[in-house]
Amino acid sequence: MIGLFDRLARPLLRALDPEDAHALSLQALRYAPLMRSVSDDRRLGVRAFGLNFPNPIGIAAGYDKGADVPDALLRLGFGFVEVGTITPRPQAGNPRPRLFRLDADGGVINRLGFNSPGADVVLARLTARGTNGGIVGINVGANRDTIDRGSDYVRLIEMFAPVASYFTVNVSSPNTPGLRNLQQAAQLDDLLAKVIDARERVREKAGDTPVLLKIAPDLDLTELDDVVHVARSRKVDGMIVANTTLARPATLRETSRAKEQGGLSGRPLMRLATRMVAETYVRVEGAFPLIGVGGIDTGGAALTRIRAGASLIQLYSPLIYKGLGLVEDIKRDLASTLLRTGRESLSEIVGADAATITAEDWPV
Numbered sequence: 001m002i003g004l005f006d007r008l009a010r011p012l013l014r015a016l017d018p019e020d021a022h023a024l025s026l027q028a029l030r031y032a033p034l035m036r037s038v039s040d041d042r043r044l045g046v047r048a049f050g051l052n053f054p055n056p057i058g059i060a061a062g063y064d065k066g067a068d069v070p071d072a073l074l075r076l077g078f079g080f081v082e083v084g085t086i087t088p089r090p091q092a093g094n095p096r097p098r099l100f101r102l103d104a105d106g107g108v109i110n111r112l113g114f115n116s117p118g119a120d121v122v123l124a125r126l127t128a129r130g131t132n133g134g135i136v137g138i139n140v141g142a143n144r145d146t147i148d149r150g151s152d153y154v155r156l157i158e159m160f161a162p163v164a165s166y167f168t169v170n171v172s173s174p175n176t177p178g179l180r181n182l183q184q185a186a187q188l189d190d191l192l193a194k195v196i197d198a199r200e201r202v203r204e205k206a207g208d209t210p211v212l213l214k215i216a217p218d219l220d221l222t223e224l225d226d227v228v229h230v231a232r233s234r235k236v237d238g239m240i241v242a243n244t245t246l247a248r249p250a251t252l253r254e255t256s257r258a259k260e261q262g263g264l265s266g267r268p269l270m271r272l273a274t275r276m277v278a279e280t281y282v283r284v285e286g287a288f289p290l291i292g293v294g295g296i297d298t299g300g301a302a303l304t305r306i307r308a309g310a311s312l313i314q315l316y317s318p319l320i321y322k323g324l325g326l327v328e329d330i331k332r333d334l335a336s337t338l339l340r341t342g343r344e345s346l347s348e349i350v351g352a353d354a355a356t357i358t359a360e361d362w363p364v
């Protein structure tokens with residue numbers, strides 16, 4: 001069913017404006033009669049942040065920003081879904097066009113700028129969904145015109161705690177001016193103190209909701225030292241590495257598209273994101289697990305990211321090129337690698353290559 005849907009949909013979607021194609025794919029998922037087929041190989045199960053993930057592959061933030069189709073995505077075989085980024089008030093984001101495919105590179109550039117239906121609408125959708133099961137994380141951000149950005153994050157934590165499996169504090173979108181400054185040590189410390197405090201306040205009615213921090217791949221290693229230090233001292237539950245990059249690798253073939261402003265994702269991000277996962281892993285020293293994201297488009301790439309230090313992975317841009325069947329392909333490859341090497345779980349190889357990767361030349 002998924003294969004057929006994919007084969008029919010992909011050429012059509014590729015012929016459309018990328019943003020129209022995205023909207024159409026959400027519509028299709030809303031109405032497709034998807035049934036959860038087989039349950040996952042038990043070796044693919046991951047326990048992280050106090051949650052039991054049936055498999056390590058999630059859909060990254062930005063695909064289902066408004067929580068339109070979390071259950072359809074879970075039925076497709078994702079082990080978890082990250083909804084958002086959500087902003088407290090609705091906002092339109094940047095003017096179109098603001099989403100570009102770099103076909104020859106397997107890449108995407110976006111400058112959406114947190115288009116969001118706003119917290120009330122998204123909360124109503126998630127509340128209506130009830131306790132359908134499945135892990136649904138909520139990625140939170142700030143409205144573009146908010147002066148006290150910390151208060152936006154706090155408000156969203158308070159509102160969404162009852163329906164969130166986990167929270168992602170997104171301080172790494174490049175498309176909201178100044179947002180990435182929240183990664184600077186003093187600002188980050190202040191923000192995380194407020195966020196963790198809010199989580200503690202709502203703990204009684206909402207239970208213990210893990211808080212993850214999502215960072216940019218463009219931090220230099222001194223900045224990463226500071227970010228990990230603050231994340232550890234404020235006791236976040238995990239980190240997501242990484243968001244889109246502002247860099248434009250010299251190897252890009254779509255040179256005119258590459259000039260578009262915004263964050264680059266997909267295959268051109270793969271090596272940098274792998275390196276940043278490894279660099280983060282060696283600094284975190286096992287204090288909390290990592291989610292690796294950026295350009296994972298094969299089972300081999302997923303394995304590399306796990307060996308670099310990711311306990312879980314997420315996908316977005318590669319789905320545009322490879323289709324939704326990629327999820328099952330990666331699961332099959334991971335399971336057969338475990339079987340072949342006589343391992344009982346992926347946790348046995350998380351971070352196995354981190355030291356080697358951090359000793360290599362910096363990827364360009």
Ligand SMILES: Cc1cc2nc3c(=O)[nH]c(=O)nc-3n(C[C@H](O)[C@H](O)[C@H](O)COP(=O)(O)O)c2cc1C
Nearest residue numbers: 060061062085110242243265266294295315316317
């Ligand atoms: C169109 C688009 C929209 C995105 N929107 C968000 C977002 O709202 N919040 C966020 O944290 N990341 C967002 N991202 C970043 C992805 O979650 C992910 O970190 C990044 O794209 C790298 O993964 P990929 O190469 O698998 O796409 C977006 C990415 C794309 C391509």
